[in-house]
Amino acid sequence: MQRIINDPDNVVDDAVKGYRRASPDLYAATEHPRVLKFSGETVDKVGVVTGGGSGHEPAFLGYIGEGLCDAVAIGEVFSSPTADAFLEAFRAANRGQGVACLYGNYAGDNMNVKLARQMAEMEGIDVQTVVARDDVASAPADQRDKRRGVAGEIIMWKVGGAAAARGESLDEVIRLAQKAVDACSSIGVGLSSCTIPANGKPNFSIDPGMMELGIGHHGEPGIEVAPLTDADAMASAMCGPILADRTFENGSEVAVLLSGLGATPVMELNLLYSHVADRLDAEGIKVHRTYIGNYFTSLDMMGASLTVVKLDDELKALLDAPCRSLAMTQ
Amino acid sequence: MQRIINDPDNVVDDAVKGYRRASPDLYAATEHPRVLKFSGETVDKVGVVTGGGSGHEPAFLGYIGEGLCDAVAIGEVFSSPTADAFLEAFRAANRGQGVACLYGNYAGDNMNVKLARQMAEMEGIDVQTVVARDDVASAPADQRDKRRGVAGEIIMWKVGGAAAARGESLDEVIRLAQKAVDACSSIGVGLSSCTIPANGKPNFSIDPGMMELGIGHHGEPGIEVAPLTDADAMASAMCGPILADRTFENGSEVAVLLSGLGATPVMELNLLYSHVADRLDAEGIKVHRTYIGNYFTSLDMMGASLTVVKLDDELKALLDAPCRSLAMTQ
Numbered sequence: 001m002q003r004i005i006n007d008p009d010n011v012v013d014d015a016v017k018g019y020r021r022a023s024p025d026l027y028a029a030t031e032h033p034r035v036l037k038f039s040g041e042t043v044d045k046v047g048v049v050t051g052g053g054s055g056h057e058p059a060f061l062g063y064i065g066e067g068l069c070d071a072v073a074i075g076e077v078f079s080s081p082t083a084d085a086f087l088e089a090f091r092a093a094n095r096g097q098g099v100a101c102l103y104g105n106y107a108g109d110n111m112n113v114k115l116a117r118q119m120a121e122m123e124g125i126d127v128q129t130v131v132a133r134d135d136v137a138s139a140p141a142d143q144r145d146k147r148r149g150v151a152g153e154i155i156m157w158k159v160g161g162a163a164a165a166r167g168e169s170l171d172e173v174i175r176l177a178q179k180a181v182d183a184c185s186s187i188g189v190g191l192s193s194c195t196i197p198a199n200g201k202p203n204f205s206i207d208p209g210m211m212e213l214g215i216g217h218h219g220e221p222g223i224e225v226a227p228l229t230d231a232d233a234m235a236s237a238m239c240g241p242i243l244a245d246r247t248f249e250n251g252s253e254v255a256v257l258l259s260g261l262g263a264t265p266v267m268e269l270n271l272l273y274s275h276v277a278d279r280l281d282a283e284g285i286k287v288h289r290t291y292i293g294n295y296f297t298s299l300d301m302m303g304a305s306l307t308v309v310k311l312d313d314e315l316k317a318l319l320d321a322p323c324r325s326l327a328m329t330q
Numbered sequence: 331m332q333r334i335i336n337d338p339d340n341v342v343d344d345a346v347k348g349y350r351r352a353s354p355d356l357y358a359a360t361e362h363p364r365v366l367k368f369s370g371e372t373v374d375k376v377g378v379v380t381g382g383g384s385g386h387e388p389a390f391l392g393y394i395g396e397g398l399c400d401a402v403a404i405g406e407v408f409s410s411p412t413a414d415a416f417l418e419a420f421r422a423a424n425r426g427q428g429v430a431c432l433y434g435n436y437a438g439d440n441m442n443v444k445l446a447r448q449m450a451e452m453e454g455i456d457v458q459t460v461v462a463r464d465d466v467a468s469a470p471a472d473q474r475d476k477r478r479g480v481a482g483e484i485i486m487w488k489v490g491g492a493a494a495a496r497g498e499s500l501d502e503v504i505r506l507a508q509k510a511v512d513a514c515s516s517i518g519v520g521l522s523s524c525t526i527p528a529n530g531k532p533n534f535s536i537d538p539g540m541m542e543l544g545i546g547h548h549g550e551p552g553i554e555v556a557p558l559t560d561a562d563a564m565a566s567a568m569c570g571p572i573l574a575d576r577t578f579e580n581g582s583e584v585a586v587l588l589s590g591l592g593a594t595p596v597m598e599l600n601l602l603y604s605h606v607a608d609r610l611d612a613e614g615i616k617v618h619r620t621y622i623g624n625y626f627t628s629l630d631m632m633g634a635s636l637t638v639v640k641l642d643d644e645l646k647a648l649l650d651a652p653c654r655s656l657a658m659t660q
Contacts, residue, residue: 002521002538002632004598006560011601014561018600021607022588022620057596058623191332208332230336231344258352263593263630266387268334270348271341277351290352293388293656294624300593300632302332326623329659 001200008197012054012076019061023326026065032088034081037071038064046164046173047071047093049101050157051081052109055196056217058327059296063154065325068161069093069102077196077299078203078218080108086116090125098126098170102156102177104149105133128170130177132156134184134307136245137214137223150217151259151296151307152184155319158328162321176318183310185245187238190215191228192302194262213237217261217298217305231268235275238306243283246310250284255309255319257291261301266293272304280308288316295327331530338527342384342406349391353656356395362418364411367401368394376494376503377401377423379431380487381411382439385526386547388657389626393484395655398491399423399432407526407629408533408548410438416446420455428456428500432486432507434479435463458500460507462486464514464637466575467544467553480547481589481626481637482514485649488658492651506648513640515575517568520545521558522632524592543567547591547628547635561598565605568636573613576640580614585639585649587621591631596623599634606636618646625657 005011013033020027020036028039051073052060060072071092073081081089090099101117103109110131117127133144134152160177168176190212193202204219206212211229214222229237248254258273260266269292280287288311296305311319323330335341343363350357350366358369381403382390390402400423403411411419420429431447433439440461447457463474464482490507498506520542523532534549536542541559544552559567578584588603590596599622610617618641626635641649653660 002536002541002558004521004561004564004594004602004634006562006601011597014604015597015601018602018604018607018622022600022603022622054597055595057600062596191334206332211332228332231334232336234334262595264334265385265592265627265629266392266624267341267345267384270352270387271336271345272334272348273352274344274348277348292348292352294596297595299595302630304334 001195001197003197005197008200011197012074026326030071030088030092032085034085035071035073035088035092036061036064037092040066042095044095045167046097046170047095047099048161048164049089049093049099050103051086051089052104053078053080055299056296062327063157063325065323067165067321067323068157068325077198080106080112083112083115086113087119090116090120090127094125098128100160100164100170100173100177101127101129102160103131104153105131105147126170128174130156130174130181132181134181134186135216136185136241137187138216141245148216150186150188151257151305152181152186154257154295155184155307155309156181158323159315159318161323162318180315183315184307185242186305186307187241188215188261188303188305189213189234189238190261190301190303192263193219194299194301196299215303231272232275235272235279239276239279242306242308248283248285248310251286253286253288253311254280255289255311256287257295257307259295259305260293260297261303261305262297263300263302264304269293269304276306289319331525331527333527335527338530341527342404356656360418360422362415364415365401365403365418365422366391366394367422370396372425374425375497376427376500377425377429378491378494379419379423379429380433381416381419382434383408383410385629386626392657393487393655395653397495397651397653398487398655398658407528410436410442413442413445416443417449420446420450420457424455428458430490430494430500430503430507431457431459432490433461434483435461435477456500458504460486460504460511462511464511464516465546466515466571467517468546471575478546480516480518481587481635482511482516484587484625485514485637485639486511488653489645489648491653492648510645513645514637515572516635516637517571518545518591518633518635519543519564519568520591520631520633523549524629524631545633561602562605565602565609569606569609572636572638578613578615578640581616583616583618583641584610585619585641586617587625587637589625589635590623590627591633591635592627593630593632594634599623602634619649
């Protein structure tokens with residue numbers, strides 16, 4: 001395993017230490033070693049929290065900052081944070097106006113957020129949740145509740161974070177974060193596996209010359225293993241299920257988030273984007289804003305995930321609002 | 331080759347198209363297909379240009395923007411831009427106050443910049459250059475002119491770009507960019523090779539369980555191939571030659587740029603940083619600012635490069651100035 005680590009079992013704690021030392025202008029410690037909070041000025045507003053497994057950097061810690069998340073709980077690589085960690089994140093983010101917990105639909109996260117929320121309520125902290133279910137490949141449109149949350153979570157944090165920053169109530173932050181992630185359709189394509197440091201070997205396999213459409217952020221099986229195509233055909237394969245997932249009118253406006261999965265050169269993401277743009281153009285869809293880069297990864301997996309966000313004026317204003325964090329500054 | 335491309339021979343042109351489509355708020359076309367210029371407001375100031383081979387994304391195109399570069403020429407993967415491309419970048423960046431061409435010390439770039447500069451002078455464009463030579467592994471301190479330019483180039487663009495943005499003269503922009511890169515000492519460590527799309531196979535090899543200290547950004551041989559250590563020892567191996575390269579006093583202030591080489595998870599870069607910080611702490615060196623992420627890569631190479639920049643108040647002010655680009659916004 002060619003990796004930059006110490007003891008493979010301590011990777012997460014060692015990395016958290018590094019985040020804190022590298023960016024004291026962003027990160028402050030909390031009572032829990034796997035929870036960091038924003039170190040900037042404390043403003044009286046709704047708290048925004050997320051959390052999830054490690055290995056998706058810059059998610060989740062990279063989205064702590066101004067106009068984004070106030071506290072983040074992380075777990076082992078590809079594992080949910082504990083309920084205690086979520087609880088500490090709620091405490092760290094709470095300023096008396098309640099906490100919006102915006103996270104992805106995975107069994108462990110659902111269970112631990114639920115427990116943490118009960119504990120927080122006993123402490124008088126009002127926690128409301130939005131669960132991201134944007135991965136179109138993980139379940140059909142009529143079973144949206146089974147869909148996994150993937151890179152659409154970033155749009156949910158951005159919109160929820162901007163709403164909280166401008167002083168909206170908890171109910172309103174929740175409404176807007178829910179609206180944001182409901183507007184997201186995402187799909188991934190994997191070209192290689194990835195290696196969890198504590199295991200030391202790839203956690204699944206994709207044969208050379210093949211690609212897996214609809215792959216999950218932890219290597220969950222996709223909808224099709226097919227011969228590796230060129231980028232043009234790959235863009236079609238990714239856009240197909242996304243365009244079929246909701247109605248786009250001629251003139252619909254969208255944001256496009258095209259994230260590398262870890263090992264894909266940014267040059268190739270931009271190359272792929274040009275073909276995604278062709279598909280959207282052909283439908284008369286207007287691209288309002290793009291995010292192209294490594295926003296939500298899966299360790300050293302080769303591949304990309306595409307998220308298309310259908311916008312209205314309300315979402316556009318929140319997406320365009322300024323923010324500052326390790327992963328996203330605008 | 332598991333990559334997101336079309337024809338391997340057209341990767342660069344296809345990618346340039348993608349950059350332009352994805353970020354019209356940053357990029358505008360020029361007369362040359364491999365030269366892009368900043369699409370924002372034209373301000374009367376010294377033009378800042380860089381250029382280099384593709385495959386180092388987000389360098390070089392990602393540093394076009396406010397407070398950074400005005401025009402950038404790119405070449406094939408790991409190959410210099412042509413003289414024509416550099417010339418077109420000079421034209422695109424020139425607003426009558428001259429052009430600072432800030433690039434790295436490679437034979438092809440030196441030759442083509444020299445030719446382009448002669449052609450530009452015939453057109454009445456005053457071009458002055460700074461050549462980055464920050465890679466401590468590529469030649470000893472008494473042969474600095476032989477050193478390659480690596481990630482220290484980013485510091486040179488940031489400082490030169492900020493100087494131009496605040497209205498300094500060409501002579502002053504050149505002085506400050508030269509001062510910035512003279513203050514940089516960099517070293518890379520490679521844990522795997524990378525694959526140039528047009529070749530389709532790794533361009534050199536690093537055996538599993540080994541690492542190459544001092545590796546160049548194109549896989550140029552380093553100073554030592556050694557068994558892969560843990561991150562703590564790797565930080566020592568990288569900091570040693572950097573700390574030996576110049577005098578640091580107790581209380582010296584530095585900026586630290588720790589860039590992934592393409593396939594290294596950002597989690598591991600932060601983990602590695604924590605040990606780099608230990609080494610600097612032990613010398614009484616104060617870290618003023620960090621840049622941790624994928625700033626200057628080598629396609630899908632696993633590994634990292636470390637740049638330590640010795641600061642004074644003049645450099646600090648320029649490094650801290652705001653900027654906006656795909657690769658760096660602050």
